[in-house]
Amino acid sequence: MKKIGAGLQFDVYDLDKSHVLKKPKKKYNQYLIYLKWAPYLIFVPRKLSRLIANANRDRDYATNYFKKNKFTKKLLGNPKFTKEGVIQNKVDPLGNVFGRSVEEDKKLVDKYVDFVISCWKEGFADRIYNIDNNFGVDKKGNIVLMDFFEISTRKSDVQNQIKIKRWEKSAWYRFRISRRLKKYYKEKMESSLTQKNLNKYWDKK
Numbered sequence: 001m002k003k004i005g006a007g008l009q010f011d012v013y014d015l016d017k018s019h020v021l022k023k024p025k026k027k028y029n030q031y032l033i034y035l036k037w038a039p040y041l042i043f044v045p046r047k048l049s050r051l052i053a054n055a056n057r058d059r060d061y062a063t064n065y066f067k068k069n070k071f072t073k074k075l076l077g078n079p080k081f082t083k084e085g086v087i088q089n090k091v092d093p094l095g096n097v098f099g100r101s102v103e104e105d106k107k108l109v110d111k112y113v114d115f116v117i118s119c120w121k122e123g124f125a126d127r128i129y130n131i132d133n134n135f136g137v138d139k140k141g142n143i144v145l146m147d148f149f150e151i152s153t154r155k156s157d158v159q160n161q162i163k164i165k166r167w168e169k170s171a172w173y174r175f176r177i178s179r180r181l182k183k184y185y186k187e188k189m190e191s192s193l194t195q196k197n198l199n200k201y202w203d204k205k
């Protein structure tokens with residue numbers, strides 16, 4: 001099986017034409033990937049261990065949460081939890097979709113914001129806001145949260161994300177978003193992801 005992606009929590013393989021298999025990464029490989037990202041961590045092994053323990057706690061938490069709770073399956077690419085790992089619909093990561101034209105990029109941001117609110121209605125929210133590599137679009141053009149393993153399911157956590165504008169701290173916003181889109185994204189997020197809208201939509205399917 002061809003490997004098509006990887007992060008800290010999973011190795012992602014091409015399962016068939018329209019599905020991926022996400023295998024949980026072994027601890028040993030998590031150490032290696034972290035050291036590749038941040039070599040200085042070799043000198044602070046306790047911090048390194050803590051970071052990995054946190055990632056695995058988040059992965060287990062989300063897995064249990066979505067196994068136990070009802071949710072609209074297509075938001076997460078129709079995941080199936082198997083012994084080997086998570087099978088999920090294959091999507092096109094948003095990082096590939098941005099950059100066609102300013103107008104299309106703005107429409108994609110609008111769609112993404114609507115998607116975040118759809119997740120709010122279900123009672124969960126992504127905490128990382130790296131929208132280029134954790135979200136994708138399916139064949140019908142619907143947004144999918146590919147990486148649903150770093151989530152908040154408590155309203156108070158999302159209230160705090162809004163307060164600190166957590167999305168402005170993401171690596172996507174700081175280093176990867178195009179200059180032309182930055183202002184639009186900032187204003188759209190600020191005007192849509194508000195405490196008022198959270199109260200209106202949170203956990204209200």
Ligand SMILES: Nc1ncnc2c1ncn2[C@@H]1O[C@H](COP(=O)(O)OP(=O)(O)O)[C@@H](O)[C@H]1O
Nearest residue numbers: 005006007008009010012089090091133146147
């Ligand atoms: N459903 C999917 N369809 C297509 N590519 C995917 C899918 N899920 C993951 N990938 C690819 O694999 C990468 C890592 O997957 P992700 O779910 O973010 O794992 P991690 O939690 O380890 O970061 C993604 O950035 C993306 O490039």
Ligand SMILES: [Mg+2]
Nearest residue numbers: 007133134147
């Ligand atoms: Mg990821």
